[in-house]
Amino acid sequence: MQFRETELVYFSATGTTRKIIETIGSVLPGRKNAHNLLLKPIKDDFPITADRLTVAAIPVYNGRLPDYCTQSLIHLKGNDTPAIAVVVYGNREYDDALLELKTILEKNGFFVVGAAAFVARHSIFPQVATDRPDTNDLALVRDFTRKCTEKLDSLSAPEEFVPFEVKGNFPYKEAKPVPMKPSSGEDCNLCGTCAQICPVGAISVTETETRTDEGLCISCGACINACPSESRQYRGADYEKFKGKFIERFSRRKEPELFF
CATH class of the missing domain: 3.30.70.20 (Alpha-Beta Plaits)
Structure with a gap:
């Protein structure tokens, strides 16, 4: 199966997920259309035809997809449309997020040719996975993308596609808000x-x-x-107390996990 262009759908608050999806896009042929959900969420149904590839890259918050992102993802409407599902997490665990993303896409008319969980700097505790995605991660991102396109090229029709499973559990773990919230300090200049x-x-x-x-x-x-x-x-006594425990527990390097 050939695709003439790619829809890159992503949410990247701190830039790491954007770095990964841009690396994916650099490998893919043809025109790329970027949809940055941070700046412009998808609020109306967005049909994507079978001759366009869709790449969805979403960060993991507390083991799940952010509800803010799922509210956009549910508007993606495929029609036997190929897709790549990617989640990005901060070296703790991605729990059910990849399964959740893959399931949303499949329910909306996509068939997922490849799925991956990549590691990036933790957004709340940046001392964890500080320099990631690093050179090795991005090389693996490119290799993963090539394998996805090779798999798609080997298919003559969606009916030939053989589904695969990814890590995760259903029912999904309870979606809980992150208790720590950022705030402005005394040096805030009220710029807005x-x-x-x-x-x-x-x-x-x-x-x-x-x-x-x-x-x-x-x-x-x-x-x-x-x-x-x-x-x-992020600041305060509770944050400082939890930070040390988190860094100690989750600093050991984890590697990306790929599924085909």
Whole structure:
């Protein structure tokens, strides 16, 4: 089966998932159409024909896909359309997220030719997997992509495709919000950059302070990544206490897992 162009659908609050999907895109032939869900979520049904490949790359939050992302993914509508499913996690565990992504795509008319869980710098504890994806990771991303295209090239019709399983459990683990939320420090200059980038509108800026609605915040870290003064951070006694335990427990290097 041949495809004439590729839809690259991704959410990347801190830039690591974008790095992975851009590496995938660099291997794929033809035209690439990028859909950055951080900047523009998909709110209406988006049909994708069988002659276009779809790559979905989503970060893992607490072992699941962020609900913010699934609200866009459910609008992707395939018609025997080939897809590649990728999740990106911070070296702890991806739990049920890859199975969740693959299942969403399959229910919406896609057949997934390859799936992978890649490791990137942890968004809350950046001391874990600090330099990832590294050179070895990106080489594996490229090799994975080539194998997916070779597999697709070997098919003459979707009916020839043999489904495969990925790691994960159903029912999925309970989706719990991340308890730690970023905030602005005393050096905040009230520029409003964090409020502009926040995908869920959880941040507001007044003449005297920056406020975060912790009920809305999804702890994606986009505000931290965008803050020009580096004022926006995770902070507080509870964060510092948990940070040491997390770093000690999850610093041992994990390798990407690939499924075909």
